[in-house]
Amino acid sequence: MPVQVFLNATLRKSVKGYDPTRGLSVSLSEPATVAGLCDMLRIPKGEIKLVMIDGRAASLENELKGNERIGLFPPVGGG
Amino acid sequence: MSKDHLIKDLSEQITDPAGMRLSVLSRKSALRISSETGKPLHAIYREALEEGIHPLRFIRNRNTLSGDEQLILNRAAVAVAGAGGLGGNVLMLLARLGIGSLIVIDSDSFDETNLNRQAFCTEASIGALKALEAERAIAKINSGVFVRTITKRLDQENALEALRGADIVVDCLDNIKDRFMLEDSAKTLGIPLVHGAIAGFEGQVMTVFPEDRGIAFIYGEAPGRRRSSPTPEAELGVPAVTASIIAGMEVLEVIKILLRKGEPVRNGMLYVDILAPLIHRVTF
Numbered sequence: 001m002p003v004q005v006f007l008n009a010t011l012r013k014s015v016k017g018y019d020p021t022r023g024l025s026v027s028l029s030e031p032a033t034v035a036g037l038c039d040m041l042r043i044p045k046g047e048i049k050l051v052m053i054d055g056r057a058a059s060l061e062n063e064l065k066g067n068e069r070i071g072l073f074p075p076v077g078g079g
Numbered sequence: 080m081s082k083d084h085l086i087k088d089l090s091e092q093i094t095d096p097a098g099m100r101l102s103v104l105s106r107k108s109a110l111r112i113s114s115e116t117g118k119p120l121h122a123i124y125r126e127a128l129e130e131g132i133h134p135l136r137f138i139r140n141r142n143t144l145s146g147d148e149q150l151i152l153n154r155a156a157v158a159v160a161g162a163g164g165l166g167g168n169v170l171m172l173l174a175r176l177g178i179g180s181l182i183v184i185d186s187d188s189f190d191e192t193n194l195n196r197q198a199f200c201t202e203a204s205i206g207a208l209k210a211l212e213a214e215r216a217i218a219k220i221n222s223g224v225f226v227r228t229i230t231k232r233l234d235q236e237n238a239l240e241a242l243r244g245a246d247i248v249v250d251c252l253d254n255i256k257d258r259f260m261l262e263d264s265a266k267t268l269g270i271p272l273v274h275g276a277i278a279g280f281e282g283q284v285m286t287v288f289p290e291d292r293g294i295a296f297i298y299g300e301a302p303g304r305r306r307s308s309p310t311p312e313a314e315l316g317v318p319a320v321t322a323s324i325i326a327g328m329e330v331l332e333v334i335k336i337l338l339r340k341g342e343p344v345r346n347g348m349l350y351v352d353i354l355a356p357l358i359h360r361v362t363f
Contacts, residue, residue, distance in 0.1 A: 006359065008350065009278045009311040020355040047308065049298055050348075050361065057296060057363045071359050073350065075298050076278040078312025079165040079253040079322075 001066030002027055005037065008073045014043045028064060035060040037070070049075040085112045086123065090132045095141065103135040109223070120223035121179050125153045136221070137177055148338050149177055155337050156180035158245035160233060160261050162209040163187070164317055165275050166251030167198030168326030173224075173333065174217045180225040181217065184241055185209040186232040196319040233257065238264035247336055249329055250274045253312070255298050262293050271336050271343075275329040279315030280354040282325035286332045286343040296363040297348055324353055 006023040007015060015024065028037060034053070038045050038060065051058045052071035064070075089108035094100055104127045113120050124134045128150040133141070137149050144152070157178050159166050162185035173181055188208050193200040199209065199216045210228040217226055229241045238260060242248055248265045250272055252258050258274065265272040265287070272287045274294050287293040328349065335341040350359040 006357070008352065008359075009281050010308075010314050020352055020357070050296075052359060052361045055360055055362055057361055071350070071361065073297075074311050075255060076276045076281060076283055076311050077253070077255040077258065077298075078277045078310070078317045079161050079163055079251050079275070 001030060001032070001064070003032075003037070003064055003066065004069045005041070006069070006071045007043070008071065009076055010074050011043055011047060011072050015041055028066075030066075032064045033060070034058065034062050034064065034070065034072075037064065038072070043072065047074050048072050085115065086127050086130060086132060090127070093135075093138075095138060097142070099141075102132045103138060104132050105135045109134065119225065121153065121225050124177070124223045125150065125179065128153060134177075134223075136223075140176075144176075144338075151337055152177050152334075153179040155247070156182065156245050157333060158182035158184065158242050158248040159251055160184045160248060160257075161251035161253060162197075162199065162213040163193065163251065163253060164196040164319075164322035165277065165326045165329065166249075167200070167209075167213065168323050169249050169251055169275075169329055170213050170217060171198050171220065172327065172330040174221045176330070176334070177221065178224065178333075180227070180244070182227045182229065182241065182245055183210045183213045183217075184229040184233055185213070186230055196317055196322045233261065235260055235263070239267060242268055242270070245270060247333055248272050249333060250276075251326070251329070254310075258294055259298075262287060265289070266293070273329045273332040273336070275325045276312075277317050277321045277325050278311035280318070280321055281315075281350065281352045282321050282328075283348050283350045284325060284328045284332060284344055285348045286336065286345050288345060291346055292363070296346070321353060324351065 004023050012018045034051050050073040053068050090102045090104045093103050109123045112123050155178050162183050189200045189205050199212045204212045208230050210230050214226045214228050262272050266289045269289050274285045335343045347362040
């Protein structure tokens with residue numbers, strides 16, 4: 001099942017050639033969670049402070065059903 | 080000329096760019112009234128607005144900000160924590176908007192690495208205290224703003240006193256731990272906080288009312304924990320364009336809260352990638 005993943009700030013360096021405009025189109029096999037997705041993409045889960053699924057805050061444990069738009073955010077704190 | 084009617088007597092009738100006739104008070108006349116009556120300029124602007132006379136300096140805010148709304152901004156007090164990348168731009172915009180009172184909080188001095196983004200950092204101001212430099216720059220933009228500066232480092236003990244009298248506090252700090260402390264203080268005082276943060280070409284904005292959960296939605300509940308890896312802003316830097324755009328969005332939140340217009344970003348976050356470009360709206 002397909003999902004679309006948007007990596008933000010420093011998380012982008014985990015995926016070589018990441019395109020910020022399009023994000024990543026990823027195909028997952030069920031059952032899938034955000035944590036499993038991160039492991040598959042080799043994104044360090046400890047760097048993630050916020051998970052967004054379809055515009056709502058979620059968690060790494062959230063299960064995915066397919067066609068979600070996922071955003072992963074590190075703790076941005078600069079001024 | 081009677082001192083009671085000075086504002087009316089010295090106001091002029093003009094036709095604005097949209098073809099409307101209206102009464103305006105020039106800066107020169109406002110300064111004259113201020114020197115004759117001994118009242119500060121922001122009080123003169125306030126009285127003019129109360130009489131339906133537009134200070135000429137705000138005329139291009141019409142009809143986006145009405146005279147009544149300009150009066151609300153004049154009566155407002157906004158505290159800005161941090162006068163660096165976000166804070167300098169926020170203060171500049173708040174001064175231009177005509178916020179009546181500003182509290183500028185920063186204990187740092189400008190250094191050369193601030194020249195890339197901080198609105199009030201100039202080659203000549205390197206070494207000067209950011210808060211005092213901000214006060215000088217604000218007076219050059221709008222001497223009708225009452226400015227209070229705090230050059231002590233904010234902590235749990237002094238934050239309540241520093242923020243006292245503010246209707247809103249704008250978070251322009253540069254680290255997460257202090258942001259939590261600031262939010263706690265704003266909640267204790269029962270005033271809204273506008274949060275903004277940047278890294279690279281990305282940044283985020285959120286408004287927190289006292290009853291909202293607040294920035295824990297974004298950062299989790301453990302602000303004191305040390306990270307093993309560099310912060311995103313340390314790794315990606317903080318260029319001027321991002322500081323400017325996120326500062327503008329923070330000031331928009333201030334306008335929305337004060338004027339009860341539009342919809343503040345509460346219990347949610349706007350995350351902007353200005354390069355992609357993309358905006359994520361996350362609801363908590």
